[in-house]
Amino acid sequence: MKNCLHFLIRGSVLFSLLAGLSGCGYKTLPVAPQAMVPKPITDLSYELTSNGAVLHWTYPDRTTSDNKIAELDSFQLYRAEMPADAYCDTCPIPFGQPITLPGGLLPDKGHRQGSYDDTPLQPGNMYFFKLRSRSGWLAESADSNVITFRWEKPTAAKKKEAPPASHVAVADRTPPPMPTNVQAARTASAVKIFWDAGKDKEIAGHKVYRRVGDAKPELIDEVKAPYNIFEDKNPPPKGSKVFYSVSSVDQSSPPNESKRSAEASLR
Numbered sequence: 686m687k688n689c690l691h692f693l694i695r696g697s698v699l700f701s702l703l704a705g706l707s708g709c710g711y712k713t714l715p716v717a718p719q720a721m722v723p724k725p726i727t728d729l730s731y732e733l734t735s736n737g738a739v740l741h742w743t744y745p746d747r748t749t750s751d752n753k754i755a756e757l758d759s760f761q762l763y764r765a766e767m768p769a770d771a772y773c774d775t776c777p778i779p780f781g782q783p784i785t786l787p788g789g790l791l792p793d794k795g796h797r798q799g800s801y802d803d804t805p806l807q808p809g810n811m812y813f814f815k816l817r818s819r820s821g822w823l824a825e826s827a828d829s830n831v832i833t834f835r836w837e838k839p840t841a842a843k844k845k846e847a848p849p850a851s852h853v854a855v856a857d858r859t860p861p862p863m864p865t866n867v868q869a870a871r872t873a874s875a876v877k878i879f880w881d882a883g884k885d886k887e888i889a890g891h892k893v894y895r896r897v898g899d900a901k902p903e904l905i906d907e908v909k910a911p912y913n914i915f916e917d918k919n920p921p922p923k924g925s926k927v928f929y930s931v932s933s934v935d936q937s938s939p940p941n942e943s944k945r946s947a948e949a950s951l952r
Contacts, residue, residue: 720750723757723818726829728870730879731814732914737804738812738836741877741914743870744789744797745818745826757788758819762801763828765813769835772811778831780813788819795873806836835884861888861933863943864913869929869951876917880931880946882910889936894945896928897921902945907934927951 723745732739740762746754761783791797806812816829864880878893890909894902895917908915921927928948934940 720748720752721820721824722749723747723754723820723824723826724749725827726816726818728868729814729816729829729832730868730870730877730914731832731834732879733834733836733882733911734802734804735838735911737802737806738834740801740803740814740816740832741879742799742816742829743872744791744799746791746796748820749826754791754820756790756820758821758824759788760786760799761817761819761825762786763815763817764803766807766810769809769811778813780815783817792873796871798872808836808838811835834881837884858941860941860943861885861935864891864931864933864946867929867931867946867949869927869949871920871923871951874918876920876927876929876951878915878917878929878931878949880913882913882933885933885935887935887937888933889940890934891915892932892934892942893917894930894932895920896930896948898926902928902930924952 724747726742726745729740729742732741744757748754762785763780763783765778765780767779786799786801789797803812803814811833812835813831813833815831818826862883862885864882866879866881868879870877870879880891882888882891888910890907891913892907893905893915895905896902905917906915915931917929928950930945930948932945933943
C-alpha cells in the first residue's frame with residue numbers, strides 16, 4: 686500500500702511539472718528576440734580568379750532592431766552549381782547544406798570585411814551563392830542578396846597574325862559590351878567597386894572612372910581581365926557625393942573602349 690501511494694504522489698508531481706512547462710510556452714524551441722537577429726547582408730559580391738572565385742561581404746554590425754552587434758558567432762554560406770545548359774531563370778536554385786564559416790569580433794569603428802575562396806570551379810558551370818549571419822544559436826539573419834555567375838577558365842589571348850602584304854589591314858573598331866551591375870561599398874579605409882564583366886572573350890580589361898559631385902568622370906585606374914573588382918584606396922572623404930562607373934576594353938590594337946556603365950553612388 687505504501688509503494689502504491691508513493692507511486693501516485695510521484696506521478697502527480699510529474700504531471701504538474703509537465704503541465705506547468707506546457708503552460709509556460711515550452712512546447713517548441715524558444716524563438717530568438719529580434720534584438721539579437723543581425724540585419725541581412727546586402728553587399729555579397731564575387732571576384733573571379735584563374736582557378737575559381739573569391740566572395741566578399743561586409744559583416745553586419747546592427748540587429749534588425751538597430752542594436753549594435755559586438756560579435757558574430759558564424760556565417761552560413763549556401764552554394765549551388767549546375768551545368769550552364771541546364772540553367773533556367775524560373776527554376777528553383779538547388780542550394781545544398783550550408784557551409785559554416787567562422788564569425789568574429791566587430792570593430793568599434795568602421796566595418797569588418799569577410800571573404801571566402803571557392804576553388805577549384807568547373808568550366809561551363811553556373812554558380813550561385815547566398816549568405817546568412819548568426820549572432821547566436823537561434824539568432825540567424827535572413828538571406829543576403831544572391832550572386833550568380835558562369836565560370837570559364839581564362840585562356841591566353843591568341844597572337845594576331847599580320848595580314849598578307851598584298852592585302853590592306855582593316856582595323857577592328859567594334860567596342861566590347863559595357864559592364865553591368867556596378868556596385869560600390871565603402872570599407873574602413875577604401876571603396877571597393879564590383880561589376881559584372883559579361884562573357885565576351887575578347888575583353889582585355891576594364892577602366893574605372895570616378896566622379897565627385899557635378900564634376901566630369903575621371904579615369905582613376907585600369908584592371909586586367911578576368912578580374913572584376915577594384916579598390917579605390919584614396920577616395921574622397923565621407924560625406925562627399927561620389928559616383929563610380931566602369932568601361933570595357935578589348936584586345937585590339939589600339940584597343941576599343943565600350944561606353945561607361947551606369948554609375949554606382951555613395952556618400
